[in-house]
């Protein structure tokens with residue numbers, strides 16, 4: 001017997017019994033009869049062994065399904081089974097998981113996924129009843145649980161086990177994990193939230209996070225570990241260390257080849273912050289249960305984060321279905337992996353400790369195999385039957401309406417003969433046949449095509465944004481009111497008064513970012529408010545844009561209303577990845593089951609120098625489909641946008657004008673009520689000769705130019721688009737163009753950036769080309785960034801004289 005195995009003895013049993021069975025026995029008397037305890041212990045172990053066997057069979061059969069062509073790609077959790085049944089024991093109601101594609105066993109053990117559902121996702125079944133994680137949108141093993149209902153109300157997350165939707169970019173789960181854990185700290189510390197019983201049990205939840213050893217090379221991992229070490233939030237990070245990132249071994253990934261060694265300086269000591277670090281062996285069931293029992297309790301109670309470096313994990317089938325690991329693993333490693341397969345080791349341990357007879361284990365294994373086979377078949381039937389029905393109906397209509405055209409009959413027969421048809425086969429067969437028929441002849445077929453096209457398009461396209469009552473586009477429009485003699489104040493003071501009122505009335509709101517707490521942000525929007533509302537709601541963060549975004553994501557998923565700040569728009573790039581990959585896809589990739597209403601606040605457009613003048617709007621709007629992008633021309637408009645977002649479940653980015661904080665604005669009297677509707681441009685100057693479309697800081701340049709042009713007898717209509725996403729949903733701009741027949745799009749992005757996007761929207765989507773008398777134009781910034789100083793700005797960004805010149809040219813054309 002191998003000396004590394006925990007052989008059962010009385011002392012060991014006692015320790016492990018309590019580690020293993022504590023959760024179900026919480027209400028029992030302490031001195032339980034040892035025999036009774038032993039039975040419970042034994043059953044618990046065998047139940048776990050069964051889940052491991054089921055999960056392994058799922059991996060083996062799953063791979064076969066891909067290799068036989070029934071699914072496109074497969075990635076499985078074989079080799080991680082034992083560690084994950086151990087981990088799942090301590091995952092309680094109210095807890096969250098932010099993980100990656102290896103966690104099927106954890107999902108099975110937590111009761112959050114069935115094998116049948118796993119196969120439905122492998123087949124990309126778009127029926128959410130069969131595939132409840134993403135309705136066929138995500139690759140297999142990308143899990144999620146439902147967190148909001150159809151009305152956009154948060155479910156009782158404090159009493160369910162919760163899975164934030166997985167994403168494929170390695171390490172992308174880390175920033176979100178920080179936020180999910182941090183939300184518990186917020187709920188614990190902000191007493192006003194203690195009545196939000198459905199969202200948190202006073203912050204007693206743990207966020208379980210999983211990551212592969214190679215993905216710890218990502219900056220996301222390091223930034224998260226540092227941030228959580230500082231913040232002291234209840235985060236449990238499990239590193240599944242199988243030694244490789246696809247083919248690249250960990251000596252090329254991690255300093256000293258060990259993530260726990262590399263992180264040692266972050267180890268929490270008496271009287272310091274930091275993280276607890278544990279080393280576990282992925283085949284050591286009893287050892288893992290024992291450590292986790294006390295470690296997770298400590299995280300829950302003390303909010304001390306921990307890293308579990310789970311070593312000696314294997315990958316029996318290699319990384320994924322994309323290749324075989326025999327290509328890059330040495331024979332020695334492959335045979336070590338066989339010997340140290342966690343299920344094999346757990347089996348040996350069970351037998352060595354007399355927890356079961358060989359026969360009993362064989363029965364468990366055989367039952368697991370047949371159960372997985374049945375689940376797989378059932379998932380396949382569920383997936384295929386609706387398509388077969390479509391095929392049958394299409395074939396019968398094709399025959400009925402072929403009107404003697406042989407090619408159509410052939411198409412029908414070919415469609416009928418496909419063994420594993422897909423929706424697109426049906427649509428293609430009908431579409432190509434309709435092309436050969438007289439228009440209007442095949443009405444049944446045409447109707448069926450339209451029906452299929454629309455229902456399937458919805459199946460694959462819906463939920464990019466909230467579509468129900470919590471859509472930002474459904475927020476009631478309320479205008480700003482002004483009292484007689486309303487004060488005229490600086491832009492930053494308008495914001496400051498608004499945030500003051502907001503924090504006094506909405507306990508779910510938090511604001512954070514670099515220099516946002518103590519000094520109240522670099523432009524004083526939050527000046528004095530930390531003192532008033534406390535450090536738990538308004539606070540400074542480290543310089544870590546990526547995880548500031550993650551902090552917001554996790555909080556928003558848990559029903560809070562974070563306003564997370566990126567100090568300058570130029571630094572949004574550091575935080576763009578989680579916004580693009582995570583925020584913008586959350587509602588879509590969960591088919592509407594999760595919402596992440598973050599508000600990202602930043603300031604940008606022209607000021608001074610290469611990194612305080614950026615307006616990379618084209619990049620942003622192309623990266624953030626799934627978020628709303630607001631470009632207010634002043635702070636009063638910005639507040640209306642904050643109000644709109646706060647009433648909805650949609651995520652949004654608000655870019656305040658960096659040069660607008662000291663400009664005077666009239667203070668509205670209904671700061672908390674008025675809203676700015678999204679996608680509705682505002683005409684800020686009426687005119688007849690030319691339409692000028694712009695937004696943000698450039699708008700002021702345009703207005704200056706318009707005054708000069710007026711003197712030259714040219715009358716300009718100026719339109720502020722207000723939001724780039726969405727863009728002019730009622731096509732108001734083309735109405736202006738109908739009147740003026742000339743149009744100029746002005747912004748300070750690079751050529752081909754957001755101005756080109758606006759141009760495309762108006763010309764193609766709104767059919768603006770029909771109303772043009774002269775060629776439409778864009779006036780943008782230069783391709784390079786502005787040099788420092790006012791002249792740098794003048795020669796790089798469009799200025800008043802440029803607008804005047806271009807408009808005059810267009811008038812003379």
Ligand SMILES: Cc1ncc(C[n+]2csc(CCOP(=O)(O)OP(=O)(O)O)c2C)c(N)n1
Nearest residue numbers: 102168169170212213214215242244245246
């Ligand atoms: C940002 C990013 N880069 C590269 C990839 C491609 N990729 C997918 S998995 C993987 C290796 C991950 O290895 P590890 O973190 O050890 O996890 P394992 O798959 O071994 O469990 C790579 C490089 C990706 N998904 N995302």
